[in-house]
Amino acid sequence: MLDKRYQIFISTSGREMQPERMILAQTLVGMGFFSWGLEQRTPLSTALARRQIDDCDYVIMLLGSQYGEQSVSGVGYMHLEYIYAVTKQKPIIVFMHDEPAARDSSLHDQKPELREKFSEFRKSLQHDVDQVFTYRSLRDLEMAVRLNMPQMLERYPVSGWVRPQNTQLLHDEIDQLKTKIEQLETEVGKREVDPFLSLPKVSMHEFFAFEYRMHAYQDGNFKELKIQKKLTWAQLLGILGSMFVHPTPEEYFSKCINDYLNDTGLEDARLEMPRAHAIARSQINIRALHSIKMQMRQNDWIIQSGRDDRQRMLWQLTSKGQKLLESNLLNKSQASEQKSWH
Missing domain, CATH: 3.40.50.300 (P-loop containing nucleotide triphosphate hydrolases)
Incomplete structure (x- = not known):
């Protein structure tokens, strides 16, 4: 190293x-x-x-x-x-x-x-x-x-600084990485099945359960809460979809869903702190976020679309995801989900 x-x-x-x-x-x-x-x-x-x-x-x-x-x-x-x-x-x-x-x-x-x-x-x-x-x-x-x-x-990977005596190690590591990339590309080319296809597809009305953290404020104090939450895949596509109509950096997955949780999480907080008047710093569990991203990819709702000039991975809605977002299906699914909760 x-x-x-x-x-x-x-x-x-x-x-x-x-x-x-x-x-x-x-x-x-x-x-x-x-x-x-x-x-x-x-x-x-x-x-x-x-x-x-x-x-x-x-x-x-x-x-x-x-x-x-x-x-x-x-x-x-x-x-x-x-x-x-x-x-x-x-x-x-x-x-x-x-x-x-x-x-x-x-x-x-x-x-x-x-x-x-x-x-x-x-x-x-x-x-x-x-x-x-x-x-x-x-x-x-x-x-x-x-x-x-x-x-x-x-x-945001950058070149950084390496001690001069280690430049040969750098060249050796680059050569090794090039060889490994060629091997991986060859292996991928031989595969007929995408590794993500092992993930079963989900329907719009199915629930996804996940954990997130927040700071809840009550009586002049705050407390960090761990919240267990369920959303349908229709809701998740509705929350994330509009952000990825155009190619958008990967980190906006977390930004988008955390903003949603900050906007809507006060009701969740009041289940434990009935007098809570505000929340902040909501953050979804990182494994759950990864699962959401991979499931949306498996359902052919989003797809990778290259990198930007800062080498950030970009994601974008597929035509299928776009049609779902523009249809009434999301609204109907969300409405029926809300009725089941009230």
Whole structure:
């Protein structure tokens, strides 16, 4: 195995994020990453930040409760670094505080216009960045980094950095992988049966049972709940189908269904916490998500459709899935399912 390292550029609003930045940097170093970035910004430091972004493999945006110091144009330095990273097509991951308003008042912008800019910037990151994760404490942040950075390496593979003495090992590994790919392609070509055909097809009215987690809020406190839920395949196709009308990155499977669970999970939470008034951070079990994806493929509702310019796997509805989505079959199946539950 090659001794490969990755360079991470960390962007924050400034000094008030120093505790979080220190935890983030220490965690990354412990995981084998190199990190850099600038806490104190000036017009002269902008060029240095851009060079660092050019040279980095990944960009982390660490957002607390401040928009931060602004450039002469009125745009925050952190905001400028984000815009530049997007233009350079750098893989971006965001760690933001789950409830900025709950942070100490000294950690907030004092000017109303800056607070408004912070709110808009936060909404922009939530809407435009694929990988956004929230935290409430420094421990939360550390665990979020440990859990999600390895997934970034898988979803957005980059060349990274290898010690010079290991370059021959790199070439040897490339040759071995090429040989293995040729062998696998030959084997696949000889097979008459797709390995996924061993999965039986399902009907639209059948239920799929799965587990998901959420944070439920009641009486000023929150509790993490494990929820057992059932949805019909008609419902699942209805939830996911519209997202994949056009070729869409694979990670939108989890984003789409987790958004649905966040929107609808309050009723589930109230079965255990009757006075729950809000939920957040709903997340489907990853094995269940994989089963849903493979079952939809087996039923010929979705199909792989290549990769985008960031090498992300793309999925798209098949013509069969499109017809089901456009027909009344989903609505009828969902209506009958709802009646059976009430």
